[in-house]
Amino acid sequence: MAATTIAVPEHEMPLSVESRGRVGMLCLILAESTIFSIFVVAYLYYAGKSLSGPTPREVLHVPIFNSICLFASSFTIVMAERAISRGKVRVFAPWWLLTIALGTIFILGTAREWHRLIYQEGLTITTNLFGTTYYSLVGLHAFHVLVGLTGLSIIMIFTLLGYVKQEHAPRIGVFSLYWHFVDVVWVVVLSVVYFIAR
Amino acid sequence: MADAAPISRPIFPTERAASKPLFEYLHEWVITVDHKRLGILYILYALTFLLIGGIEATIMRIQLIVPHNHFVSPQVFNRLFTMHGTTMIFFVAMPILFGFINYLLPLMIGARDMAFPRLNAWGFWMTAFGGLILYFSFFGGSGLYGAGSAPDVGWFAYAPLTSPAFSRGHSTDYWIIGLLVSGFGSIATAINIVTTVLCMRCPGMKLSKMPLFAWLNLVTGGLVLLAMGPLAAAQLMLLIDRYLGGHFFDTQAGGAAVIWMHFFWIFGHPEVYILVIPAFAFVSEIIPVFSRKPIFGYPIMVAATLSIGFISMSVWAHHMFTVGMVSYANAFFVASTMAIAVPTGIKIFNWLGTMWGGKIVFQLPMLFCIGFLFQFLIAGLTGIMLGAAPLDWQLGNSYFVVAHFHYVIVGGILFALFGAFYYWFPKMSGRMYNKRLGLLHFVLFLIGFHLTFDFMHIPGLLGMPRRIYTYEPGRGWDMWNLIVTVGVFFQAAGILVFAANLLWSYFKGKLAGNDPWDAWTLEWTTSSPPPPYNFATTPVVKSRRPLWDLKHPEDPDWKYE
Numbered sequence: 001m002a003a004t005t006i007a008v009p010e011h012e013m014p015l016s017v018e019s020r021g022r023v024g025m026l027c028l029i030l031a032e033s034t035i036f037s038i039f040v041v042a043y044l045y046y047a048g049k050s051l052s053g054p055t056p057r058e059v060l061h062v063p064i065f066n067s068i069c070l071f072a073s074s075f076t077i078v079m080a081e082r083a084i085s086r087g088k089v090r091v092f093a094p095w096w097l098l099t100i101a102l103g104t105i106f107i108l109g110t111a112r113e114w115h116r117l118i119y120q121e122g123l124t125i126t127t128n129l130f131g132t133t134y135y136s137l138v139g140l141h142a143f144h145v146l147v148g149l150t151g152l153s154i155i156m157i158f159t160l161l162g163y164v165k166q167e168h169a170p171r172i173g174v175f176s177l178y179w180h181f182v183d184v185v186w187v188v189v190l191s192v193v194y195f196i197a198r
Numbered sequence: 199m200a201d202a203a204p205i206s207r208p209i210f211p212t213e214r215a216a217s218k219p220l221f222e223y224l225h226e227w228v229i230t231v232d233h234k235r236l237g238i239l240y241i242l243y244a245l246t247f248l249l250i251g252g253i254e255a256t257i258m259r260i261q262l263i264v265p266h267n268h269f270v271s272p273q274v275f276n277r278l279f280t281m282h283g284t285t286m287i288f289f290v291a292m293p294i295l296f297g298f299i300n301y302l303l304p305l306m307i308g309a310r311d312m313a314f315p316r317l318n319a320w321g322f323w324m325t326a327f328g329g330l331i332l333y334f335s336f337f338g339g340s341g342l343y344g345a346g347s348a349p350d351v352g353w354f355a356y357a358p359l360t361s362p363a364f365s366r367g368h369s370t371d372y373w374i375i376g377l378l379v380s381g382f383g384s385i386a387t388a389i390n391i392v393t394t395v396l397c398m399r400c401p402g403m404k405l406s407k408m409p410l411f412a413w414l415n416l417v418t419g420g421l422v423l424l425a426m427g428p429l430a431a432a433q434l435m436l437l438i439d440r441y442l443g444g445h446f447f448d449t450q451a452g453g454a455a456v457i458w459m460h461f462f463w464i465f466g467h468p469e470v471y472i473l474v475i476p477a478f479a480f481v482s483e484i485i486p487v488f489s490r491k492p493i494f495g496y497p498i499m500v501a502a503t504l505s506i507g508f509i510s511m512s513v514w515a516h517h518m519f520t521v522g523m524v525s526y527a528n529a530f531f532v533a534s535t536m537a538i539a540v541p542t543g544i545k546i547f548n549w550l551g552t553m554w555g556g557k558i559v560f561q562l563p564m565l566f567c568i569g570f571l572f573q574f575l576i577a578g579l580t581g582i583m584l585g586a587a588p589l590d591w592q593l594g595n596s597y598f599v600v601a602h603f604h605y606v607i608v609g610g611i612l613f614a615l616f617g618a619f620y621y622w623f624p625k626m627s628g629r630m631y632n633k634r635l636g637l638l639h640f641v642l643f644l645i646g647f648h649l650t651f652d653f654m655h656i657p658g659l660l661g662m663p664r665r666i667y668t669y670e671p672g673r674g675w676d677m678w679n680l681i682v683t684v685g686v687f688f689q690a691a692g693i694l695v696f697a698a699n700l701l702w703s704y705f706k707g708k709l710a711g712n713d714p715w716d717a718w719t720l721e722w723t724t725s726s727p728p729p730p731y732n733f734a735t736t737p738v739v740k741s742r743r744p745l746w747d748l749k750h751p752e753d754p755d756w757k758y759e
Contacts, residue, residue, distance in 0.1 A: 015396045015397045016397060017313075017397055017398065019397055020313040020314070020393050020396075020397040020398070023313075023392070023393045023396050023397055024313065024314060024317075024389050024390075024393045027388065027389040027392050027393060027419075027423055028385075028389055030423045030424070031385045031388070031389070031423045031424075031426065031427050032427065033427075034423070034424055034425075034426075034427030034428055034431070035427040035428070035430055035431045035434075036431075037427075037428075038427070038428045038431035038432065038461055038464070039431055039435075042435065042446060042457065042461075045454075045457060046446075046452070046453070046454075049452045050451075050452060051451060051452045125438065125442050125443065125444055126442070126443035126444065126445075128445070128451065128452070129445050129451060129452050129453060132438065132439075132444040132445045132446060132453075133446070136434075136435065136438055136444065136446075140434075
């Protein structure tokens with residue numbers, strides 16, 4: 001076997017080692033969205049099949065303010081990303097903090113809504129099929145928001161300690177993909193729970 | 199170039215062990231993130247569970263050898279078939295295939311490791327702990343007051359058997375948590391596989407130049423990503439039902455038991471292809487090398503695999519014809535099940551086309567692959583029979599079904615796996631296997647397989663249902679059950695010979711050299727076993743058979759591709 005020299009072909013690979021974080025995150029998002037799809041299917045399948053009240057129409061109010069906050073956080077995280085990719089850590093930090101604040105408002109809003117449903121409307125996960133499917137689906141999403149908030153906060157702490165630099169922009173981009181996913185899922189959950197299956 | 203890598207001498211795991219204190223050596227294996235070591239860990243772990251699952255199967259067959267047998271009680275029998283199915287699918291087949299993929303994928307595409315080595319280790323340990331959690335149920339299944347009990351709800355755990363009312367204690371919870379944990383491990387591994395194939399290929403290896411092994415396992419990875427989620431979701435719902443008082447599968451509160459079946463099989467049928475596509479991948483690498491011809495119809499193979507992947511997501515309810523679905527649902531799932539036979543048939547013809555006119559070398563890996571071809575064909579044919587709803591109404595839940603899917607898993611997947619073991623053992627261990635023992639293994643296992651699973655179809659046709667712990671004499675089932683059980687002993691003997699061969703060859707086998715089969719893919723350019731860094735210099739490829747190009751610079755493949 002003579003070691004022949006073969007010139008490196010000129011064409012570039014469209015995906016390379018640098019893009020593996022993004023590809024990996026997209027794979028995770030694909031797997032996660034199948035989990036959500038099953039919960040959404042269960043919600044739709046059981047809509048209107050509860051044997052007793054309360055029904056969604058009686059107790060659910062569309063969480064307009066909450067949703068606006070969550071959707072706005074997708075915008076603020078893009079601004080933060082843009083800042084860090086230009087190396088402006090001082091611009092990045094406030095946008096990132098604002099993203100955390102908006103996410104926190106959302107999760108507190110969910111907590112308030114659940115508190116009202118449990119203590120005023122008497123709807124728990126055991127009450128009826130609506131309760132079971134509602135708390136599971138919204139809870140699964142809220143869990144993902146919490147995971148996202150944890151990640152956001154860790155990055156915030158690193159930023160405050162001065163570790164985050166321009167070179168980390170791609171990694172922050174990978175993480176923000178997850179946060180966008182959490183937002184997109186809320187579009188689906190919101191329309192299914194509060195509009196389609198009322 | 200790849201073979202010019204300054205690889206001085208293979209490093210044998212055995213001599214490493216001798217040179218270090220045992221504890222330090224084991225510690226190295228526990229903390230490893232090397233894809234080759236993780237691959238071997240996966241394989242060893244799966245072989246251990248293969249032994250356990252095999253013993254469970256043997257006990258069941260001893261119970262059924264004659265009518266009215268009292269070898270085990272009905273309760274134990276229920277636990278045995280539950281644990282046998284769960285173990286074989288989740289803790290034997292999946293880990294062993296992931297092991298081979300882990301070990302070989304980076305080597306074949308010229309990478310130094312998987313895309314996320316630490317995630318890779320995480321995935322393995324999740325799978326490992328999942329298995330331990332499942333088996334802990336033997337001690338903790340019914341809490342401290344009982345002697346413990348394994349789950350007894352069947353491997354697909356149909357509702358309402360799993361509801362708190364019918365499944366007391368915690369045995370079902372161990373089943374749920376064990377599979378959830380290992381399922382997340384599988385998702386992690388799938389993320390790694392897909393990302394590795396997409397992002398880690400060496401220069402020149404375009405998607406169209408990848409070995410079929412990489413292509414097929416890319417599809418496997420995608421299917422794992424799509425299929426494990428629904429199972430996890432369904433199991434989370436079951437946990438909500440069991441612990442929080444939810445009503446997903448609680449018919450008393452308006453829930454539906456059938457929806458569990460849908461959710462389970464949305465996972466369950468793609469799972470079959472998750473297992474069989476890596477087996478296709480092995481066969482697609484082995485048959486060309488031992489036919490001394492490049493694979494026939496490479497682009498068609500890729501297209502067929504992709505269409506199998508797509509169609510496999512829409513056939514799940516053919517497991518549910520006997521439930522009584524509406525007629526158009528039956529028609530749809532019959533049609534999609536028939537459709538999936540087309541790309542599968544294309545594959546079989548491509549393998550035959552590869553062998554046609556080739557100089558076939560009848561080494562052990564090839565023997566197992568030829569066995570695979572014939573047996574997988576028969577498995578596919580009985581699959582088409584069961585995919586026709588009217589015939590399924592007659593045969594559903596009978597031993598015919600059991601015979602069919604064991605034909606797929608043992609006759610197809612396991613034979614391909616044994617082929618892969620013998621093909622890549624020299625690469626992984628640096629030593630050749632013992633050919634006589636290998637041949638004995640092949641003959642014993644072939645006889646045992648056909649005695650067991652050919653004759654298992656017949657009691658199924660005669661009406662013997664699955665999962666019964668005993669049966670009445672005089673229904674015409676007795677002799678067939680006897681033959682089936684006798685076959686199991688041949689298979690068990692074959693497995694023991696196989697294990698002995700692995701052990702003997704690991705210590706005493708002849709040195710294999712880098713390329714014992716005169717093969718064509720990149721893993722054979724490295725030493726056997728490969729060094730931790732795989733390739734000293736990154737290889738550059740121009741065709742699908744880079745090693746052929748190196749060996750035959752006067753007639754390289756890239757001129758014709």
